[in-house]
Amino acid sequence: MVPHFLQTPAASWRERLRRSPSVLVASDFDGTLAPIVPDPWAARALPGGLRALSILARYRPGVSAAIVSGRGIADLRSRCPVQQVWLVGSHGNEIAPPPRQPPLAWSAPAFPQAALRQIASTTQAWPGVIVDPKASACALHFRQAPHFAGRVESLAAQIARDYHLSLMPGKCLVELVCPEAHTKGQAMELLRRHLNSDLVIYLGDDQTDETVFTLPSDQFIGIYVAPASMPATPVIEADFNTHAAYWLRDPEEVARALRFIARLRLHPEGIAPRRLKTMRQPA
Numbered sequence: 001m002v003p004h005f006l007q008t009p010a011a012s013w014r015e016r017l018r019r020s021p022s023v024l025v026a027s028d029f030d031g032t033l034a035p036i037v038p039d040p041w042a043a044r045a046l047p048g049g050l051r052a053l054s055i056l057a058r059y060r061p062g063v064s065a066a067i068v069s070g071r072g073i074a075d076l077r078s079r080c081p082v083q084q085v086w087l088v089g090s091h092g093n094e095i096a097p098p099p100r101q102p103p104l105a106w107s108a109p110a111f112p113q114a115a116l117r118q119i120a121s122t123t124q125a126w127p128g129v130i131v132d133p134k135a136s137a138c139a140l141h142f143r144q145a146p147h148f149a150g151r152v153e154s155l156a157a158q159i160a161r162d163y164h165l166s167l168m169p170g171k172c173l174v175e176l177v178c179p180e181a182h183t184k185g186q187a188m189e190l191l192r193r194h195l196n197s198d199l200v201i202y203l204g205d206d207q208t209d210e211t212v213f214t215l216p217s218d219q220f221i222g223i224y225v226a227p228a229s230m231p232a233t234p235v236i237e238a239d240f241n242t243h244a245a246y247w248l249r250d251p252e253e254v255a256r257a258l259r260f261i262a263r264l265r266l267h268p269e270g271i272a273p274r275r276l277k278t279m280r281q282p283a
């Protein structure tokens with residue numbers, strides 16, 4: 001059983017958050033910071049979660065923040081207008097530092113252009129199917145055209161065979177990935193080392209986030225965000241198929257949890273929640 005992140009009063013994460021010299025707080029985007037919507041291009045993060053990450057990130061040193069996604073980095077940046085936050089796109093294959101911070105030594109394998117051309121020419125006859133090329137992958141979305149799901153999956157399987165790519169199913173999408181591409185877990189471990197963080201708190205709702213949840217628990221605390229189909233009955237412990245240490249119900253609870261993390265980390269002695277919004281930023 002997985003305990004609820006906020007409703008477990010004696011949870012050890014609170015003490016670890018207070019005493020770790022350097023903390024990285026990182027969150028997945030879709031389904032975690034942003035509610036899942038029928039049109040993936042209409043997804044928007046809830047402002048409370050973004051604001052909490054932004055506040056955490058401004059209080060360097062000792063705290064860093066990152067937003068992680070399967071989306072390409074340009075797409076992610078356009079949806080996350082936050083300063084001082086690391087952006088990790090394409091499932092960990094693009095990593096962008098905040099302004100005035102040095103980039104990581106990082107290179108991602110390139111997606112084969114011939115495969116991309118074949119995908120584009122085939123899917124142009126399938127209205128509603130969206131092709132989303134990234135650094136080391138290409139996603140085919142069929143949320144707006146579910147009747148093409150079978151054809152999209154067949155095409156992806158054929159392209160995967162022809163170009164020796166891996167297939168990664170998602171929510172109303174299938175993604176073709178270079179086999180040597182990095183995972184979110186590898187990217188987060190690299191970022192943790194780069195930032196010299198003792199503790200990473202990571203929130204996510206996808207299968208790809210499990211690559212972070214399986215990282216060593218003395219350095220990583222994983223928080224799984226439940227699917228939207230989760231019944232509304234309040235439960236403190238729930239049975240999920242995840243390696244995460246805790247769970248949260250939805251992006252609303254994620255925003256609440258991030259605000260709570262910011263308050264505990266920046267004011268461990270205790271402070272009225274409304275003060276957090278009006279705190280002066282450090283020089």
Ligand SMILES: [Mg+2]
Pocket residue numbers: 028029030031032204205206
């Ligand atoms: Mg997600």
